[in-house]
Amino acid sequence: MLTLKLIQDNPQEVIDKLKIKNCNAQELVNGIISVDTSRKSLQTELDGGLAEMNSISKEIGILFKEGKRDEADKLKERTAELKENNKILGDKLAEAEKELHSLLIQLPNIPHPSVPAGKSDADNVEIRSGGVMPELAGDIVPHWELTKKYDIIDFELGTKLTGAGFPVYKGKGARFQRALIAFFLDEANKAGYTEVVPPLMVNEDSAYGTGQLPDKEGQMYHCTEDNLYLIPTAEVPVTNIFRDVILDAKQLPVKYTAYTPCFRREAGSYGKDVRGLNRLHQFDKVEVVQVAHPDKSYEVLDSMVAYVEGIVNKLGLPYRVLRLCGGDLSFTSALTFDFEVYSVAQEKWLEVSSVSNFESYQANRLKLRYREEGNKKPVLAHTLNGSALALPRIMAALLENNQTEKGIRMPECLIPYTGFEYID
């Protein structure tokens, strides 16, 4: 969430900037300011009452020690009213804090100045493209037919075991999947990211910390018995490593990578682009996460984009990089670049990565701060993350784009991992 200070100091600026996200924040901002103002005066008043109570209690303590029971009892009479008053003030203050908080979390992150205006993904701006469009002869077959032809992914079997959107990878398909994971992790390691294997389930606090709760509750699988959530992305457990943490400035940037399966209910998206590997309830992804110094976070973002571009290039896929417009930017992001790869049989661009700078928006929720040397006050850090990469659509594009008469040709960089050159 945004910091109160920012909203208090520049309310109009916040409102103006959020217009890029097609968000009319006028009312919210006004509400926040007025609730905060009353919160402050309540606190001042309550602190005064508590101070008086504390000093009376001390006096009573002293009187008791001196054996002056009567005087002490007299003082006690005065405390009753004070106590009641403090209780009322305390309740009001708690109420105001709750209200303030619920308003604050409704405000999305402020977009970076470079974010273009726009309503939907149609308004995203292509900033770069690369790779070579494959020119395939003969019948071009979509990946869901290829997976059947080579018997490498069984969607129906997954339906039998679990339900739609939980495919079973088999034989070279399974090996292909494992190869991609290992390749992505090795690349991330080479780029200086420390590998972590996080839990695949998180508690409420973690889901809240990265913003999945309360707004996206319905998108996560929830184990009610233990009140745990299956992670929709490694971002959740990995970023929450830093919840309530104060880092040293010299520790920044912190770079973590994690491979995890991801679980998404995808409620409300039935029937749309769900064919084959395009949209699954469980899929694999390698994520990269950085905690950066605020002054450096956009350099870091650029480096993360360059990093993702590097691995897409190694895979030999035609791709484009988009700068997301205000309307398509996620609630928590200040600036996001999407990577899409071209899938020749579907004749579609498929989103395979999303690289974002959240600035201090997540950090504020997480209470993730750093301390400058010699400086006493801890300051909110910036968090960034990106997919590097999400597997199913990469696999879909590789299957379709690399289909030959001999089978599916593996990209050069994967052969050491797959141990074979063709899926046939």
Place this chain on the structure above:
RNA sequence: GGAGAGAUGGCAGAGUGGUCGAAUGCGGCGGUCUUGAAAACCGUUGUGCGGCAACGUACCGGGGGUUCGAAUCCCUCUCUCUCCGCCA
């Protein structure tokens, strides 16, 4: 799953109703000493909120209660450890 013990500052570890935000040790930071370092000694060393500041206030796992006053007593939840059982 059954029985017991426990949760205190970066860590270790005192504190069982009254100047306790909390002894002491370690660690960290600053200084003295030293050619430099170590040792020794001195000082300093949590976070949030309110306040221009002085300062006030809250926080001893979470929540609630008793009391003029709670780290300390009561209730409840969570977690950790030990033993037993079960098990990859």
